[in-house]
Amino acid sequence: MGYAPVTPAIIRELKEILGDKNVLVDEEKIEAYSHDETNEEEYGHMPEVVVTPETAEQTAAVVKLANREVIPVTPRGAGSGLSGGAIPIFGGILLSVEKMNKILEVDFDNMVVTAETGVVTNDIISMVKEKNLFYAGYPMSVQTCYLGGNIAENAGGGKAVKYGVTGRYIQGMEVVTPKGDIVSLGGKLAKDVSGYDLKQLLIGSEGTLGIVTKAIVKLSGLPTASAVLLVLYETARQAIDSVPVIISNGIVPTSIEFMDKLSVQTSCQYLNETLPYENCGAMLVIEVDGSSAEQVESDMIAIGDLCMENAAQEVYIAEDRNAVERIWNVRRNIAEAFKVYSPIQSLEDIVVPTAAIPDIIPELDRISEKYSMKIPCYGHAGDGNLHATLVKDPEMSMEEWHKAEPEALRDLYSVTQKLGGKISGEHGIGIKRRDYLEQLIDPVELELMKGIKKAWDPNNIMNPGKIFN
Amino acid sequence: MNIIVPIKQVPETSNVKMDPETGTMVRSGVESVVNPLDLYALEAALSLKDSHGATVTAVTMGPPKARKVLDMAISMGCDDGVLVSDRKFGGADTWATSYTLSEAIKALGNVDLIIAGERATDGDTAQVGPGIAAWMILPLATYISDIEVESEKCLIVERLVEEGYERLRLPLPALITVVKEIASPRLPTLRGKKKAMQTEIRTLSTENLTLESTNLGLKGSPTKVVKIETPKVTRGGTVVEAMDDASVTEAVDRLMDFLRQREVV
Amino acid sequence: MSYIWTLAEQANGHLKQVSFELLTRGRKLADSLDTKLASLLIGNGVSAEALRELIQSGADEVYYVEDPRLASFSCETYSNIMVELIKTYQPHTILAAATSSGRTLMPYVAVKVKTGLTADCTELDIEETTGNLLQTRPAIGGNILATIKTPNHRPQMATVRPKSTRPPEPDADRDGKIINVPFKEEWLDGRVEFLGYRKDAGDFENIEEADIIIAGGKGMKKAENFKMLRRLSDSLEGMVGATRDAVDRGWIGYSHQIGLSGKTVSPKLYIGAGISGSIQHLAGIKTSEIIVSINNDPEAPLHKIADFAIVGDLFNVLPELQKRLEGGK
Known part of the structure; x- marks a missing residue:
């Protein structure tokens, strides 16, 4: 690669740009920036220096310096990523946006919020809630994630069926390019075809094309009523077959979550939940929301009826918070329940066309058997995004696991691709899936991507080694 | 068997916030739910219905919107719901509440068993269940963790107390309050929900109950709240x-x- | 001036500790009203010596109703007795413990004698101008404190949580009267039959009586790990508590549950391990003397109200603590 090291002279220059307090070299302090939510031992890597600029101008100055000296820059949000995207695998400069954490403007006339990207996304939600507004591009998974991370990964989450993913709500942004220039893309605009849509290119680019320092996000009316259905099916196929029926009926649910038998059983046993799960092969959790309780109630009944007409064994409903929590708990505790069973796992987020979900289930069984691991399958059925998770058998040695895991992943990814799917729906490629992507992707597509990267970042200093080599 | 389950609508407290300026509870946006401990009473009644056959009627006292908890009870499998509602009942303490509820239950007639929750999570007094039993001169067994049906007229129950579990033989009619150990509550079903929507909820008020007016509501309550403060946890x-x-x-x-x-x- | 009464409790002929705690409360009220304090005890086989202890602890009079058929609690029979004695002696105020029997009997009696009752009072006082009892109690999960009185009905009745006061220092020279109230057959209501205690309840314990509680929450991860807490509580001569999450998951029985939908405890020392501290749980532990929290989440609300908080992995901290406790301090 031939990157230059971060010398004392570079540190001095960084301190001149940022002030002493925004340049961290102390090993104890920078350790926290060496990993994200992926396995630290496997993927973690120490940066040489951590910088915390307070403005876009400081950010640009740091990037300019890095580009001049050819030092890698790894941008970082809250560090809650699941693909190693924010890990400085070549050392160099880790640039955290944590101090650019101001909500700059709430513009009710245009229904937009302008915020720096180190803002905790949840804070935007709380801020506009009292005005009965909300920011729908929020994955609702981690209450600590930053707006910047959401943009870099084009975050999805459980509500994407109705509200789509982060990209749908970003109307404008300020970006520091890999050469250290500052550029504004988009604006408070609902429409914009003035040239290429570079803003959308940045969204989901995992920090490889620049550092987003500011974003204009669109607000929507806050749904004030919601209800949840828990639908039991004898087989996974029956569960999945009713998904297109529900979606095509005209009522768009907020979420349609799928849980296979193994997921349901493990979670229910962990929670000591007494729902009659023993005789069911799969469950769907369906949430509907809206602005009136009456509308939500009638939507809930209409969807419940559809499920009953489509082979559901039973439809449970939850209209008050305690019952809603009880149902969501089954879904939310799957990962936790498996962690208790075995903490070593590979959390995947394959995405397939919704109609292909039933076909992937027997493949998971096959892979599970072949590599002697458990593979619970659950996730966002409404958009075909499944968290098929490889879980190490507690009896299996780490050595065997390290051998079996990549093989099983390769198998899983290739099946996914055959079914018209992709290997990541919302977590990103990062470092974790990079090599698999290169093997699976159409070479023409890969060339186009690399061409774009080259054009934006000729010295390959911006988050190098992510997505592809 | 004719079973009555008195239930209560309470504010959902897990998200209660205190206003730091005024020191009062922020009530706006606080959702009303069925008292979580009443769900165990409903489940105990519905299990008896499943195993021995019974008619289960949920009764609640509150404003007209409290009908929501009756809908939920019917969605879980109760046969009927009765709303005890009148402006004159407002502000009742546990004594006046248990009086009004006992009169409503008497008016329904023919009760074999009343199953109440251990207590409500808002007032936290555990007094209304025993109070109803006293008004109706029914035998009372509180903190019940297990029910066996010995005969149509008799239950064997286990009572969770400080020393362990007491076993009691309880003749019917009687009133019991149950603890969480009794059973895990079922969820409402879509079928139940549809039934609830078709069920006409009977409303009992001062118009169709014969009540001692001096025993009602705030005026009829022996206890009076004289001050409300917010404790400072430091x-x-x-x-x-x-x-x-x-x-x-x-x-x-x-x-x-x-x-x-x-x-x- | 009519008397202040406390309702003493017994089990197997032994007075329960709470009977004495109530005397601390009652003495204060009796003194400020310049009246006498009496303790009512219903039961069987309590020795004269034990009854004298009530006097040594502050009672001026003890009414004792004894009969073999009163050995175990019966709400119906006990209430018949109380109702008649209340009518005879017309006490000013009756204090009882917020125990399974106190919380059952008192509302039953309150209805029968047509008076008010306030549950779980944390403070009791006399209003100077009227002589009314001022009863302060937490409500809505401890988020508010309500002061309540019963202005027009007598007696005024209240329950008080066990452990919320200390028992008085007994004074061997204190004088008082023990009045044996003869049992009347008409009081007996035999409808409910006491069959005995369940035999298989094993290691049953009443956490409300514990001086030290070590409680576990969701962070304990599985039932097995509660053995760690059990060992610690054995070393500390305490008892094991749990959050609703842990009980719901079946890791430990309901009798161990602390919080809004479980028990309220007031031990000298409460240690919460892997407990984030929901409003509901905090409502059940707020009156503990010392709160210690062990949790790896620095933002855990329990840390915020703890007297001593360790931000760290309980699976490292607890074994270390165990070692220290076993290592003879």
């Missing part, structure tokens, strides 16, 4: 980090010193 304590082996040892050392200093070890 406990700032020592915080120590124990993220690695060395700091764990140090943290536990300091904890032991602290406990010795406070003379608890």
